[in-house]
Amino acid sequence: MTLPAHADLDDDLAAERRHLAASRDALSRMRGRAESLFSSSADVAGDSFAAETLGRALSRRVAELADDPTTPLFFGKLDVQDAAYHIGRRHVTDDAGEPMVLDWRAPLSQSFYRASVRDPRGVSTRRRFGFVKGELTSFEDEHLDRGEELGTSSRILTAEIERPRVGPMRDIVATIQPEQDELVRADLEDSICVQGAPGTGKTAVGLHRAAYLLYVHRERLRRSGVLIVGPNAAFLSYISAVLPALGEVEVQQSTVDDLVARVPVKGSDSDAATLLKHDVRLAEVLRRALWSRLAKPTEPIMVSDGSYRWRIDAEPLRRIVDEARREDLPYAVGRERVRARVVGLLQRQSEYRTGNSPGEGWLRRMAKVAPVRDFLDASWPAVTPEALVVALLTDAALLASAAEGILTADEQAALLWPKAPKTPKSARFSAADLLLLDEAAGLLEREASFGHVVVDEAQDLSPMQARAIARRSEHGSITLLGDLAQGTAPWAAAQWQDTLTHLGKPDATVVPLTVGFRVPAAVVALANRLLPALGVDVPEAVSLRRDGDLTVVGLADPAELDAATLVEVTAALEHEGSVAVIAADAAVDRLRGHLDAAGLTAATPGDVDSEARVTVVPATIVKGLEYDHVIVVEPAEIVAAEPRGLHRLYVVLTRAVSRLSVVHSAPLPEPLTV
Numbered sequence: 111m112t113l114p115a116h117a118d119l120d121d122d123l124a125a126e127r128r129h130l131a132a133s134r135d136a137l138s139r140m141r142g143r144a145e146s147l148f149s150s151s152a153d154v155a156g157d158s159f160a161a162e163t164l165g166r167a168l169s170r171r172v173a174e175l176a177d178d179p180t181t182p183l184f185f186g187k188l189d190v191q192d193a194a195y196h197i198g199r200r201h202v203t204d205d206a207g208e209p210m211v212l213d214w215r216a217p218l219s220q221s222f223y224r225a226s227v228r229d230p231r232g233v234s235t236r237r238r239f240g241f242v243k244g245e246l247t248s249f250e251d252e253h254l255d256r257g258e259e260l261g262t263s264s265r266i267l268t269a270e271i272e273r274p275r276v277g278p279m280r281d282i283v284a285t286i287q288p289e290q291d292e293l294v295r296a297d298l299e300d301s302i303c304v305q306g307a308p309g310t311g312k313t314a315v316g317l318h319r320a321a322y323l324l325y326v327h328r329e330r331l332r333r334s335g336v337l338i339v340g341p342n343a344a345f346l347s348y349i350s351a352v353l354p355a356l357g358e359v360e361v362q363q364s365t366v367d368d369l370v371a372r373v374p375v376k377g378s379d380s381d382a383a384t385l386l387k388h389d390v391r392l393a394e395v396l397r398r399a400l401w402s403r404l405a406k407p408t409e410p411i412m413v414s415d416g417s418y419r420w421r422i423d424a425e426p427l428r429r430i431v432d433e434a435r436r437e438d439l440p441y442a443v444g445r446e447r448v449r450a451r452v453v454g455l456l457q458r459q460s461e462y463r464t465g466n467s468p469g470e471g472w473l474r475r476m477a478k479v480a481p482v483r484d485f486l487d488a489s490w491p492a493v494t495p496e497a498l499v500v501a502l503l504t505d506a507a508l509l510a511s512a513a514e515g516i517l518t519a520d521e522q523a524a525l526l527w528p529k530a531p532k533t534p535k536s537a538r539f540s541a542a543d544l545l546l547l548d549e550a551a552g553l554l555e556r557e558a559s560f561g562h563v564v565v566d567e568a569q570d571l572s573p574m575q576a577r578a579i580a581r582r583s584e585h586g587s588i589t590l591l592g593d594l595a596q597g598t599a600p601w602a603a604a605q606w607q608d609t610l611t612h613l614g615k616p617d618a619t620v621v622p623l624t625v626g627f628r629v630p631a632a633v634v635a636l637a638n639r640l641l642p643a644l645g646v647d648v649p650e651a652v653s654l655r656r657d658g659d660l661t662v663v664g665l666a667d668p669a670e671l672d673a674a675t676l677v678e679v680t681a682a683l684e685h686e687g688s689v690a691v692i693a694a695d696a697a698v699d700r701l702r703g704h705l706d707a708a709g710l711t712a713a714t715p716g717d718v719d720s721e722a723r724v725t726v727v728p729a730t731i732v733k734g735l736e737y738d739h740v741i742v743v744e745p746a747e748i749v750a751a752e753p754r755g756l757h758r759l760y761v762v763l764t765r766a767v768s769r770l771s772v773v774h775s776a777p778l779p780e781p782l783t784v
């Protein structure tokens with residue numbers, strides 16, 4: 111890289127700062143215009159509905175144009191032929207509508223992420239800016255036309271990756287890497303599955319992909335919606351600021367549990383029942399139980415409309431039911447189809463007899479008369495998801511016939527409730543029952559489909575959870591993000607193909623990410639010792655980070671654990687950045703109490719606004735999170751706490767951005783000691 115003379119550098123920097131100041135002014139004028147439109151929207155819109163719609167659009171626009179003074183408006187510049195383009199978080203135009211900053215998602219901006227010496231895409235110079243709290247402080251040029259390319263040795267990239275973490279997750283628009291960019295900008299039609307070791311940027315890629323797709327397919331995706339699914343509330347709040355920072359304020363973020371929460375959870379299950387309810391075989395059992403409700407019509411329908419009597423024989427009724435069944439419609443839709451065809455037959459008889467077409471009112475009345483209703487209730491009875499699930503879990507004979515050849519007698523016994531509720535509505539459903547209810551609802555009626563769904567930590571999806579997501583992405587595409595080595599659920603996937611099939615996207619490509627941006631090499635090396643014991647075939651991560659520290663504190667006496675943890679926490683607080691104590695769930699309260707007694711009030715994960723620098727995190731909810739300094743307390747206890755404890759430990763050990771301390775009194779789990 112050639113360094114320009116000092117004076118030129120200073121001139122350049124001064125010019126860039128002027129451009130930044132001018133862009134900030136321009137953005138503030140754009141926002142001012144949007145605000146004044148917003149405040150007058152009630153006067154210009156014709157009616158209250160239009161005013162509301164317009165008002166919503168404009169207030170969204172105002173929110174999108176918010177300027178965060180602590181983040182730079184642009185982070186890069188491209189010289190392409192004779193023109194220069196600044197690349198930033200959103201478009202900024204001057205009063206004449208000329209671009210001052212290009213949105214990072216614009217087609218031209220792609221070159222910022224992808225241009226290389228081998229494929230310069232017309233770019234002669236790429237400039238990256240260094241910022242401190244929104245102030246432009248430096249830049250770094252790559253003259254691609256002179257064969258200069260920094261790749262991952264860029265000083266600005268390194269600084270960004272090594273920057274201490276505080277608060278919630280931040281966007282990575284300034285430093286998206288070429289292999290990440292390919293995923294971010296994949297076509298809306300493409301469903302992709304990203305297998306990546308811890309800290310390779312899967313979450314970051316998923317969120318940026320959502321923002322990118324919303325930019326390119328704004329209208330379409332605003333109508334159908336974009337959904338982000340994450341493992342728990344703490345994780346969702348950790349990532350919640352990323353999309354708004356990119357100007358996207360309308361993306362729904364949810365856990366799978368919340369997605370299917372049609373009734374409150376009041377009951378619980380045995381482990382065996384839980385496993386079964388997450389098992390894909392239950393989908394078929396439910397399907398059979400539902401359709402077994404159909405009964406062949408044996409009686410004719412006789413209807414009188416006041417003037418005439420009509421009759422439909424059992425035979426044509428049987429035909430109607432059989433035909434509708436063959437059409438493979440959702441159950442409730444099929445029922446309405448049958449009703450409409452019966453009314454159609456009555457209508458034809460009426461036309462034949464009277465020579466006139468009956469009116470709308472007559473048709474509506476016929477659809478509801480008692481004989482038609484009775485016929486439907488007998489041969490295609492109405493049912494709610496609650497009623498179907500309760501029937502299946504309380505009626506041994508129904509379960510036996512629906513599960514024949516699918517579930518063993520023991521499995522059926524594990525599912526049956528000891529006592530039937532008074533009514534389906536009063537049933538005490540468990541968390542796993544919600545999946546059955548959702549499956550049942552999907553058999554009855556089609557779910558509205560999102561345009562795109564991003565699923566994070568997807569290795570933990572059970573088949574039935576995957577099906578719940580499939581129903582919500584039937585007409586859209588998905589981005590599946592995960593790491594088979596981090597699978598901790600009892601049903602965690604051993605290979606992606608099964609999950610993709612349950613998601614209804616068997617043809618999605620599985621793309622690996624292997625460059626680690628979080629965990630320092632020394633810590634990765636420790637965690638990787640667990641990999642052979644995890645029973646999955648995944649590529650190891652290669653850490654970009656050479657810095658970082660690993661300390662192992664072995665104690666003779668378990669009574670010293672808390673005090674030793676406090677010593678590590680106190681030492682960690684000497685450094686900048688966040689500190690987490692991660693321990694087996696059962697040890698969390700004890701450790702928190704000990705820190706508290708020493709005057710250190712720790713935050714809980716998910717409390718992103720907390721002032722506290724130390725967070726005590728139960729091992730079971732630390733997935734997806736990261737902290738500068740992590741103190742892992744008693745790994746053996748974390749492993750012993752659950753069947754897939756080694757996988758959990760792998761997750762726990764890979765949360766550290768800079769430093770990891772392991773404090774233990776029990777022997778370290780075997781794979782770590784080799």
Ligand SMILES: Nc1ncnc2c1ncn2[C@@H]1O[C@H](COP(=O)(O)OP(=O)(O)OP(=O)(O)O)[C@@H](O)[C@H]1O
Binds near residue numbers: 270280282306309
């Ligand atoms: N291109 C990049 N530039 C700068 N930072 C990056 C880049 N890619 C990822 N990071 C950072 O690396 C860290 C890890 O990223 P992320 O959480 O997305 O990884 P992950 O693969 O989802 O990890 P896990 O498997 O543990 O959930 C984050 O702090 C993220 O901001």
